Amino acid sequence: MNFGQVLTAMVTPFDQNGDIDYHAARTLINHLIANGSDGLVVAGTTGESPTLTSNEKLDLFRFVAKVADGRATVIAGTGSNNTRASIDLTRQAEATGVDAIMLTTPYYNKPSQEGLYHHYKAIAQATSLPVMLYNVPGRSAVTIAPETIIQLSEINNIVSVKEASGNLDAMTDIISKTSDDFTLYSGDDSLTLPVLAIGGNGIVSVSSHIIGGYLKEMVQSYQNGNVQRAALIHQDMLPTMKALFAQPSPSPVKAALNMIGIYVGDVRLPMVPLSIEEKKQLQQMLPPNKITDAG
Template identity: 65%
Template sequence: MNFGQLITAMVTPFDEQGEIDFPAARNLINHLIENGSDALVVAGTTGESPTLTNEEKVNLFEFTVQVAGGRFPVIAGTGSNNTRESIQLTQQAEAAGVDGIMLVTPYYNKPSQEGMYQHFKTIAQASSLPIMLYNIPGRSSVNMSPDTIIRLADIPNIVAVKEASGDLDAMADIIEHTPADFALYSGDDGLTLPVLSIGGAGVVSVSAHIIGPEMKTMMSHFNSGRIREASTLHRRMLPIMKELFAAPNPSPVKAALNLEGVAVGGVRLPMLPLTDVQLSSLNRVLHGQDTILI
């Protein structure tokens, strides 16, 4: 399964009552695809998965598949720290027609490397869908080692990893020792170009909500050997990328979308909207967005 280079981890739009706003979701999905996204991750951390019920997640999977209409892959976030629950949600996502699933490392209960291996292997055996692993030690408190990821890559339907450890040496090790068709994606927007340079497949991005066309242009430059142009654009995008993580994700990117006229509503507790000071800073950075294209 080829998920493409630029995968957006989509926010979940909410209405004024804090319920999923499906008309706004339709508009957002089309906005993202029109602005360069090759695929979407639905109900990941950026989609506020910890605050969505499983019923809400399944409804969102079904809706996104319907809007996609086969135009682009839909990747469902079905991972948790409960193996049985992840299997159940994965099977519901498969029934909803998604094209792949993303499984985060089990958080809070802090399994061993062997425990993580068995967790992912057991879920993979319960589904025929292609699976993207998601290593994010900053949120899950456990780091999946390169050796564990390399072992998991031998399982036929585990086809990719979203690597958000920030460790380029570990990523190079994974790329070097996994099959040629196993894809490593950066989990950090600011490392997109460095990850491409060591053989990565692309990025699972938050910033693509706002600067998708620019990120796609940077990747196109890199792919065609225009390294100087790619690196210049990368550096010019960094202030926006940093600002979109100046407060806990996804509060800044939701605020940015609202400022840009793509209504997605607010966030659910325990996330908070940006303060006036944070919103003012975000607005200043976004006003310089038009100058980053080359």
């Protein structure tokens, strides 16, 4: 299923009390849609999902769907390492107006491939919404094997995967052995162009908060056959992408948004804001035409 070319793993704005700031969220949603985002992934890791309650997630799903109002696909992060809890949250998310759900690989309990298959199958069968799998071994300590993803793709509403394994060979295997309407998105900003080259659909991005327009131009340039232009954009934007992951995410991207005047507050513990020195280093790596007074 094609959710668009550039999907943003949206941060969750917080106010000074650490509560969700819906006024800031509205500004952020409009900023992202105006700057290249075809879709928004809500309450994923970048949205600090481990620190959000189920009620906060549902309120956020409802709010983002309402503000986006069809201008962008809204994908709700409802996955966890608790299958029953994921099913419950997914069923409740259906009523919020979101377009699809994203299910992260179960973390910490380290299931087998058989366990992964049945985890995803159980959640998918409990919803009518399209499902995007999320393979992120760097955070989950478990990799969904290509064979498991291929098998899961045969379930009607499992329609896509966000691949953050960094393994282009595995991604090629998935793309070549799934149906044409099953889509693969890079989960690593810096691999967007290589993933497009092997047949991927686009990117679920963090850096699109800051350079979404550039990412969109890069994807479209590649797809229109202007590979040289796409490569130049990739080369120019790579330092910014790397800077946005120089410290644990989403602390850098939240700091960068605050720098460009899209105020999203700080992170919740156990994440911590960037130090003054880290902010200075980050600011030097942002595109100059995007910088305003960093305060």
